[in-house]
Amino acid sequence: MVNNIHTFQCHEDIMEEAYGWVLKFNADTPATDQDIAALKVWSARSPAHRQALKEAEDFWCEAEMLSQLAVPVAQPKPEGLGRFFSGLRGFASFLGDGGGLVMGRSQVFAAVFCLGLGVVLLSSLLPLNNSVRNGVYSTAIGEQKTLTLSDASQVQLDTHSQVQIAYEDGARVIHLLQGKAHFDVAKNPDRPFEVYAHEGLVRAVGTAFSVYLAGRDIEVLVDEGRVDLARVDLPSVAPSAAAPSSSPDAPALIDALPAARAPAGKVFLSLDRGQGAQFNRAQQVLTQLSEKELAKELAWRKGVLVFVRDPLSKVISEVGRYTHVTIEIVDPALGDMVMGGRFQVGEVGALFEVLEIGFGVQVDYLNEGHVQLRLATNE
Amino acid sequence: MITKAKADKSADKKSTPLLAAYEQHLNALKRYVMRIIHAENDVEDVVQEAFMRAYKSEIEGDIRQPKSYLFRVAKHVALNQIRQKVNRPTDFLEDCDPASVLVESWTMEDEVLAQERLGIHCMAVAALPPRRRKVYLMRKVYGMSQKSIAESLGITVSTVEAHLAKAFKECHLHVKARFGDSQPESVRQSKEGRL
Known part of the structure; x- marks a missing residue:
C-alpha cells in the first residue's frame, strides 16, 4: 500500500499509523518480513514518523x-502492599455490564480499580456552573475550591486561601490575600491578567500558573505559557486611587487591601513553563523544574500532596496547612529524616500511620488538636 | 539510622528478616507475580530475581518492612519483565536510538510517580466506552490474545483490533494531556540487557 507520492500528513494521521504499527507488531501472529520492510519505508518518510512510532510504543x-x-476474585490481595501510598484506594469496577469476566477456564476475574483520587478529582476539578463576579472568595482549612470567572478563566483555591476578584474593563485583576491559588487564564491580549500578592505582581495574557503567598514571600510556578513578575510599592498604592469594586462579601477587608492597581510595576523577571520563582521585596530566586518536579508541585490541584525525598519538617509543614491539628516534631533530628509518599489532602491520619509503620516514628496524641512526633524508642 | 536498629532487632544469626518473610510468603508472592505477568514459566525467575535484589538492599541495610518490600520489588521486576515482552517496532529500524537504559535500581520517587501514572492510566481507561474498555482491559490487564478476546466476547478479531486501535489512541491522548510528552525514565526501557 506504500506508493511513492506522499501527501502532507498532519501529526494526528501519523500518530494513527504509528498506533497501527505498534498493534501489528504485537498482534497474535508475529510481524512478517514484509511488515518489517513496510515499516522501514514508512519510518523513512520523516523524523516525525519515527518520533510518533517511538511515542506510541513507549505508551x-x-x-x-x-x-x-x-x-x-478468589484470592485475597497480599497485605502490606502499597501501604505507603494512599493514592489507590476505594473501589470502582470498570468491567462494563456490572459483572465479572468469564474467562477461558471459567475463572471469574474482576478488574477492580482503586481510585480514591477520582472522587476528590471530580469534586475539585468540576468548575462551578456559574461564573463568579467581583468579590472576595475564600476556603477554610482543608477545603479546596475552583472558581470560574466571567471570561472563563479559572482560579483554583488551595486550603485556607483567599482571593479578591476585581475585574475591570481593561484588565483582569486578582488579589491573592492569603494562601495559594492556581490560575488558568483564558487568552486575551487586550486584557492582561494580573495577580497581586503582597508586594508582588504576576502578569499574564493567556497561561497557567500558581501563586503562593507565604508570609512576605511570593512563590510563582508556571505550568503553561509565560508570566512576568514585578514588584509593587505597597505604600504608594493609595486606597483611594481607584476605589475597589463594591463587594458585599467582605466589606471590612477591602479597606485593608492594596486594592488599587499599581501603576504598571516594572517587570524584573519573566518565567516560562516549568520555571518557578520565589521573591520578596528584596530578593528573588529562580528555579527550573523538571516535568517530574512540576507535576509534584502541582499535585495539590488534584487533592494530593506528593513528597519525594523531602525532609519530614517540610512534609509536616505542608500537610499542616490542610488541618487544624498542630503537629509538633519533638526530636530535632526527626525533622531532617528524608521521606516520600503521597497523601490525600486532609488525610493526616494516613500520614501518621505511614510514619509509625514505615519510619519508626512514635505518634503521641496529646489531645484532638495536638500531636507530637518523636523517634520511637525500642519497643 | 532508625531502620537498621529495627532490622537488627528481629534478626537472629542464621535467618534474616527478609529471608524469613520470603519463606513465609513464597506462595503468596508467586501468586502475586503470576497475576502480573500471566506466564507461569517466568514466575520462578521473577520471584528469584526479586529476592536477590531485595537481599542486596537488605545487606546495604535499608529495608524497613521486609515483606512489603519484597512484594514491591517483585512488582517492579514483574513489570519490567512484561514491558520487555512488548515488541517495539523501532527495534527493527537501524537508525533509531534504542530507548534508554534498563533501570536497575528504583527508588521511592519512582514508585510514587509510577503510582501517579497508574492513576492517570486508570482514568483514561475509565473514560472509554464500555465495550472498548473491556477489550482494552482484557488485552492490557489480563494479557489475552486478540483471538481469545474475540471468542469470549463473541466478536470478530478485526473488531477487536479496531477497538484496540481506538482505545490505544484515546488512552494515549488522555495520558498525554495530563502529563505532556514526558515519560518518567523508569518506563522507558528497551530490550537491551535482555540477554
Whole structure:
C-alpha cells in the first residue's frame, strides 16, 4: 500500500499509523518480513514518523503497568502492599455490564480499580456552573475550591486561601490575600491578567500558573505559557486611587487591601513553563523544574500532596496547612529524616500511620488538636 | 539510622528478616507475580530475581518492612519483565536510538510517580466506552490474545483490533494531556540487557 507520492500528513494521521504499527507488531501472529520492510519505508518518510512510532510504543509499553490490576476474585490481595501510598484506594469496577469476566477456564476475574483520587478529582476539578463576579472568595482549612470567572478563566483555591476578584474593563485583576491559588487564564491580549500578592505582581495574557503567598514571600510556578513578575510599592498604592469594586462579601477587608492597581510595576523577571520563582521585596530566586518536579508541585490541584525525598519538617509543614491539628516534631533530628509518599489532602491520619509503620516514628496524641512526633524508642 | 536498629532487632544469626518473610510468603508472592505477568514459566525467575535484589538492599541495610518490600520489588521486576515482552517496532529500524537504559535500581520517587501514572492510566481507561474498555482491559490487564478476546466476547478479531486501535489512541491522548510528552525514565526501557 506504500506508493511513492506522499501527501502532507498532519501529526494526528501519523500518530494513527504509528498506533497501527505498534498493534501489528504485537498482534497474535508475529510481524512478517514484509511488515518489517513496510515499516522501514514508512519510518523513512520523516523524523516525525519515527518520533510518533517511538511515542506510541513507549505508551503501549507503559500501559503494561495496568496488568498489576489483575485481581482474581478468589484470592485475597497480599497485605502490606502499597501501604505507603494512599493514592489507590476505594473501589470502582470498570468491567462494563456490572459483572465479572468469564474467562477461558471459567475463572471469574474482576478488574477492580482503586481510585480514591477520582472522587476528590471530580469534586475539585468540576468548575462551578456559574461564573463568579467581583468579590472576595475564600476556603477554610482543608477545603479546596475552583472558581470560574466571567471570561472563563479559572482560579483554583488551595486550603485556607483567599482571593479578591476585581475585574475591570481593561484588565483582569486578582488579589491573592492569603494562601495559594492556581490560575488558568483564558487568552486575551487586550486584557492582561494580573495577580497581586503582597508586594508582588504576576502578569499574564493567556497561561497557567500558581501563586503562593507565604508570609512576605511570593512563590510563582508556571505550568503553561509565560508570566512576568514585578514588584509593587505597597505604600504608594493609595486606597483611594481607584476605589475597589463594591463587594458585599467582605466589606471590612477591602479597606485593608492594596486594592488599587499599581501603576504598571516594572517587570524584573519573566518565567516560562516549568520555571518557578520565589521573591520578596528584596530578593528573588529562580528555579527550573523538571516535568517530574512540576507535576509534584502541582499535585495539590488534584487533592494530593506528593513528597519525594523531602525532609519530614517540610512534609509536616505542608500537610499542616490542610488541618487544624498542630503537629509538633519533638526530636530535632526527626525533622531532617528524608521521606516520600503521597497523601490525600486532609488525610493526616494516613500520614501518621505511614510514619509509625514505615519510619519508626512514635505518634503521641496529646489531645484532638495536638500531636507530637518523636523517634520511637525500642519497643 | 532508625531502620537498621529495627532490622537488627528481629534478626537472629542464621535467618534474616527478609529471608524469613520470603519463606513465609513464597506462595503468596508467586501468586502475586503470576497475576502480573500471566506466564507461569517466568514466575520462578521473577520471584528469584526479586529476592536477590531485595537481599542486596537488605545487606546495604535499608529495608524497613521486609515483606512489603519484597512484594514491591517483585512488582517492579514483574513489570519490567512484561514491558520487555512488548515488541517495539523501532527495534527493527537501524537508525533509531534504542530507548534508554534498563533501570536497575528504583527508588521511592519512582514508585510514587509510577503510582501517579497508574492513576492517570486508570482514568483514561475509565473514560472509554464500555465495550472498548473491556477489550482494552482484557488485552492490557489480563494479557489475552486478540483471538481469545474475540471468542469470549463473541466478536470478530478485526473488531477487536479496531477497538484496540481506538482505545490505544484515546488512552494515549488522555495520558498525554495530563502529563505532556514526558515519560518518567523508569518506563522507558528497551530490550537491551535482555540477554
